Amino acid sequence: MAKSGSAAGMRRTDDVPPSGTRKLLVDAAIETLKQKGFGGASARAIAEAAGSNQALIFYHFGSVTNLLLAALDAVSADRLSQYSEALESVGSVGDLVDAATGIFESDLDAGYITVLAEMIAGASSSPGLGAEVAARIGPWRSFAQDAIERSLGGSFLSQALPAPDVAYAVVALYLGLEMLSHLDGDRGPAIDLFAHAKHLAPLFDAMSGAPSREEGR
Amino acid sequence: MAKSGSAAGMRRTDDVPPSGTRKLLVDAAIETLKQKGFGGASARAIAEAAGSNQALIFYHFGSVTNLLLAALDAVSADRLSQYSEALESVGSVGDLVDAATGIFESDLDAGYITVLAEMIAGASSSPGLGAEVAARIGPWRSFAQDAIERSLGGSFLSQALPAPDVAYAVVALYLGLEMLSHLDGDRGPAIDLFAHAKHLAPLFDAMSGAPSREEGR
């Protein structure tokens, strides 16, 4: 599936800069998804955000849905590389929580997870979209799993809490927090949670024998 | 806001059985929300599910959005009373996890949380809907908070993890798990998480001094 297209309007969603217009449309799609949600991300709305016209969407992507998926691809790639960078120097659980806090806040500011959440929820509306979206979430789970294994792998907790399962929960929690925060426009409760996690981090570090640097900020 | 209506088509969403048709439409709205998502929950689709016609929706509820909110009200009331019943006999964390597991599975089967998730995500599409949905989530948070305070209130963890914040996280996680499970049609990972929680429950019970009955199933 998702075969690399031959005909116009069915080009692959994963090659980089074929025309500049593609990127323009993808960016506009992301913006529209963030501001108006899946339901508001119509060809007309996206075209307006891109400062062009809707015909281009069908010429370049074949359908609105395909453009939306390309937008999800772009966000996914962008975020995962950002995450990798942020987690490079993470050794302890405390470090992990720090990194995760920063990531969460910037994701929330930029509205990236909104795009993810809207696509997941919107997938219910059109048949077949679900599988495409699910495939694009896989990397997020793998990434979370890596991070967890690196900082908790040694702990006895990894017996009771296998990394893949925890990764699943982390992605779910991340998604849910973003939805709730976005819903009532208040990120306070979510931020508080990260603060609590930060306080508990030394406990986990002690369990796994990792160095537990400074605690209070 | 949400004033009790006087004119036809603006009746209150919280009175019980004025016509039978109202309930029919609300049930159809729930069903449609579950099967086709927010985007697919059009007046036409709902009317068809109800075996009637769309004009009735506007007569009884004034707009599709109002009907959808009434559907959310119905689900919310139904679930919260169900939860109350399930948690009546909960004393220990182990009990709590057992109850939560059962609740989660039946919610997933019945698709109730789908309704919630779709409404939250769909709220981005139409202005003003967000606040209405947020108001209807409040009770879920309060409920979770109560349950947490009852079974963890004594533990030293309640210092590091205040019940309101944990409740927020629980609702977010619940929401995220349902979205992911629904997305790839596999509840396995979510169920596994509950199993892990069950294994860890005695630990928490020990902390708060509650009796920790049997552990293995």
Add this chain to the structure above:
DNA sequence: GTCTATACTTGGATAGAC
């Protein structure tokens, strides 16, 4: 209260000029 018919709007998608 319920139905049919219809006005009006928006959205996906294509044709064809440039």
Add this chain to the structure above:
DNA sequence: GTCTATCCAAGTATAGAC
């Protein structure tokens, strides 16, 4: 590759008969 114009399907909402 990009634009305008347009077709068609689907949606919200209302009018008016029953």
